[in-house]
Amino acid sequence: MDYERLVASFKYAWQGIVDVWQNEQNFRIHACVALTMVVLGFVFSLNAIEWLFVILAITGVLSTELMNTAVERSVDLITREQHPLAKRAKDASAAAVLIYACMAFIVGIVIFVPKIIKWCLVFF
Numbered sequence: 001m002d003y004e005r006l007v008a009s010f011k012y013a014w015q016g017i018v019d020v021w022q023n024e025q026n027f028r029i030h031a032c033v034a035l036t037m038v039v040l041g042f043v044f045s046l047n048a049i050e051w052l053f054v055i056l057a058i059t060g061v062l063s064t065e066l067m068n069t070a071v072e073r074s075v076d077l078i079t080r081e082q083h084p085l086a087k088r089a090k091d092a093s094a095a096a097v098l099i100y101a102c103m104a105f106i107v108g109i110v111i112f113v114p115k116i117i118k119w120c121l122v123f124f
């Protein structure tokens with residue numbers, strides 16, 4: 001097994017995450033929302049199934065956002081001119097993020113809203 005190549009591939013993936021973090025506002029917003037969900041998860045002591053849904057939602061949104069950035073940059077590399085196909089490619093890619101973000105939003109509502117309501121009823 002070529003361990004150097006394996007380690008290098010992790011390094012390149014990490015560089016990709018850092019680069020997207022530094023250059024894409026949407027990724028930073030998603031990452032902050034993800035961090036908030038993790039903190040709330042500990043605050044409300046989620047069970048294993050709830051954690052699985054939260055982790056799937058978080059990793060799915062961040063991964064689709066990374067892929068969306070890859071598509072945007074690839075399109076920009078091919079052409080900087082306005083082209084209907086460039087628009088369709090970028091919009092389809094953005095739609096993938098939107099669909100997954102909606103799913104993550106629903107997961108957040110279903111898991112956290114009942115717990116927040118319960119917490120409010122206890123304290124107020």
Ligand SMILES: Nc1ncnc2c1ncn2[C@@H]1O[C@H](COP(=O)(O)OP(=O)(O)OP(=O)(O)O)[C@@H](O)[C@H]1O
Nearest residue numbers: 072079080081082083084085086087088089090091
């Ligand atoms: N080369 C292009 N040809 C035609 N439409 C484009 C092109 N580049 C972007 N668009 C479209 O213009 C709109 C606005 O794009 P936007 O400002 O989000 O730029 P982006 O390059 O897609 O994303 P970002 O700002 O994150 O780099 C979107 O509908 C997008 O599909």
